[in-house]
Amino acid sequence: MRTVGKIILVLLLLIVVVAGAGLAYLFFAFPNVPVAEYKIEPTPERLARGKYLNDHVVGCTTCHTQRDFTKYSGPVKPELLGAGGEPFNLGPAGVLYSKNITPAAIGSWSDGELLRAVTAGVSKDGTPLFPLMPYPHYGVMQEDDIHAVLAYIRSLRAIENNNIKERELSFPLNLIVRTMPAPAAPQVRPSPDDKVAYGRYMTRSALCADCHTPIDDRGTPLPGRDFSGGNEFIETGYRVLSANITPDADTGIGSWTEQQFIDKFKGFENTPPKDLGEAERRQNTVMPITAYAGMTREDLSAIYAYLRTLKPVVNRVNKCPDAK
Ligand code: HEC
Ligand code: HEC
Numbered sequence: 001m002r003t004v005g006k007i008i009l010v011l012l013l014l015i016v017v018v019a020g021a022g023l024a025y026l027f028f029a030f031p032n033v034p035v036a037e038y039k040i041e042p043t044p045e046r047l048a049r050g051k052y053l054n055d056h057v058v059g060c061t062t063c064h065t066q067r068d069f070t071k072y073s074g075p076v077k078p079e080l081l082g083a084g085g086e087p088f089n090l091g092p093a094g095v096l097y098s099k100n101i102t103p104a105a106i107g108s109w110s111d112g113e114l115l116r117a118v119t120a121g122v123s124k125d126g127t128p129l130f131p132l133m134p135y136p137h138y139g140v141m142q143e144d145d146i147h148a149v150l151a152y153i154r155s156l157r158a159i160e161n162n163n164i165k166e167r168e169l170s171f172p173l174n175l176i177v178r179t180m181p182a183p184a185a186p187q188v189r190p191s192p193d194d195k196v197a198y199g200r201y202m203t204r205s206a207l208c209a210d211c212h213t214p215i216d217d218r219g220t221p222l223p224g225r226d227f228s229g230g231n232e233f234i235e236t237g238y239r240v241l242s243a244n245i246t247p248d249a250d251t252g253i254g255s256w257t258e259q260q261f262i263d264k265f266k267g268f269e270n271t272p273p274k275d276l277g278e279a280e281r282r283q284n285t286v287m288p289i290t291a292y293a294g295m296t297r298e299d300l301s302a303i304y305a306y307l308r309t310l311k312p313v314v315n316r317v318n319k320c321p322d323a324k
Contacts, residue, residue: 023175031128031181033120038111042151046144050152053145056294057206058138060153063088064098069236070281071273073290083159088132089234092217094169096132104158114150121181128178130169131219137204139184145205146186173218192298199306202299211242211287228252228313236284238322248312261304268293283320 040046054060064084067074084100099105106114106124113124121135122128129135138146169177190197203209212227229244229252247254253261268290276284295303 026175026178030178031122031126033116033122033181033183035110035112035116038115040111040115040147040151040154042155046148046151047155049145050148050150052294053149053205054152056291057202057299058134058141058149059207059288059291060101060149061156062288062291063133064101067235069284071275072280073268073273073285073288074236075273075288075290080159080161082153082156083161085161085164087165087235090130090132090169090219092170093173093219094167096130096167097165098133099164100159100161101153102156102159103154104160106153107158111150114153115146115184118150119146119184119186128181130167130173130177131180132210134207134210135181135184137207137210139182140187141201141205142189143186145189176218192302195302195305196309199302199304203303203306206292206295206303208245208303212245224311225313225315227307227310228315229317230315233286235286236281238282238284238320240283240285241317241319241321242287243319244313244315244317245307246310246313246315247308248314251314251316252312253307254312258301258304262297262300265289265293265295265300266297279324282323285319 061076061082063086064082065076066080066083066086067076082100082102084098084105086098088096088098090096109117109124116122117124117129117135119135119139119141121131121133121139187201189201192198209221209227211231211233212229214222214225214228214230216222227244227246228248229242231242233240233242244252246252249255256264271290273290292300
């Protein structure tokens with residue numbers, strides 16, 4: 001009996017030691033992405049390209065600004081552009097808050113530090129970022145596109161914001177997050193002549209899958225369900241579920257012509273988002289379609305071409321279950 005007790009005690013001790021060593025390793029070894037030296041010159045071409053990409057494609061300031069969901073599609077509050085503080089609900093996994101990315105907060109960061117945060121997911125102080133901040137996508141964009149965006153972000157008006165809450169990640173995600181950052185692996189942007197490949201690059205840069213591909217409760221995409229929708233959002237104040245945008249004719253957008261697809265976006269260009277009444281707010285959307293509306297027809301057309309090549313998935317979504 002006594003020997004059995006001793007063995008159990010030793011085993012328990014061993015478990016504690018191994019777990020402790022594992023934790024220590026996790027904290028000392030991760031995240032492991034060094035800062036590279038960079039100097040990004042804000043040339044007029046870079047600033048123009050960066051503004052286009054930010055405003056209509058990659059959406060830095062769409063997430064890093066408080067949104068106004070009393071209006072259709074929750075346009076950002078322009079007077080708070082880039083000042084952060086917008087919440088992102090991860091369900092049982094926790095909640096994130098976007099950070100201040102105006103020069104008031106990142107003005108002291110080197111270009112290398114900024115690049116590492118945005119393309120590899122490690123903040124200036126070494127904190128690993130959760131990949132809802134889409135660094136896995138930005139890390140595979142062509143380098144001059146990312147440099148352009150960062151040059152533009154640096155040109156935002158400085159706004160102080162000391163009211164941003166700390167993120168909450170539940171166990172074990174608060175530990176796993178340390179292993180998520182990974183060095184950027186920039187790719188070449190395909191030529192627009194290669195329409196489907198170029199469309200894939202734009203779709204990825206515009207983060208369409210982040211809302212339209214269903215995920216499990218750890219944020220991992222469900223296999224075989226790419227772009228089939230059903231992801232639930234509550235940021236508008238009501239539930240809204242993303243649409244199925246695979247080419248399934250019945251439950252996706254298989255029956256949409258290219259013209260209908262482009263018009264769906266372009267219809268919101270140059271029209272100020274309208275104030276919504278109570279009934280309309282129940283059908284509001286988190287999709288920043290008024291921002292995407294400024295994409296060129298060529299870019300939207302390429303996205304459409306890429307989406308046509310996806311596997312059709314049958315999934316009927318009730319987009320606004322709280323509608324009355
Ligand atoms: C889908 C929403 C979203 C988009 C789009 C987005 N971010 Fe973020 N970003 C976040 C969130 C949320 C955090 C905080 C993550 C965390 O706490 O783990 C963050 C963190 C950051 C940080 C770290 C700041 C700090 O103080 O640690 C930087 C820098 C940053 N983002 C810059 C950018 C830039 C530049 C872009 C565009 C290229 C961008 N973000 C696009 C949501 C987003
Ligand atoms: C922040 C989350 C989010 C992002 C990012 C997003 N969407 Fe959506 N999308 C939604 C939601 C939610 C809906 C359903 C409500 C609505 O119609 O807006 C939707 C609806 C749509 C619809 C309408 C489909 C229908 O059946 O009516 C299309 C088309 C669409 N999205 C395409 C895209 C494309 C293309 C992108 C990338 C350029 C994209 N979405 C990015 C959340 C998102």
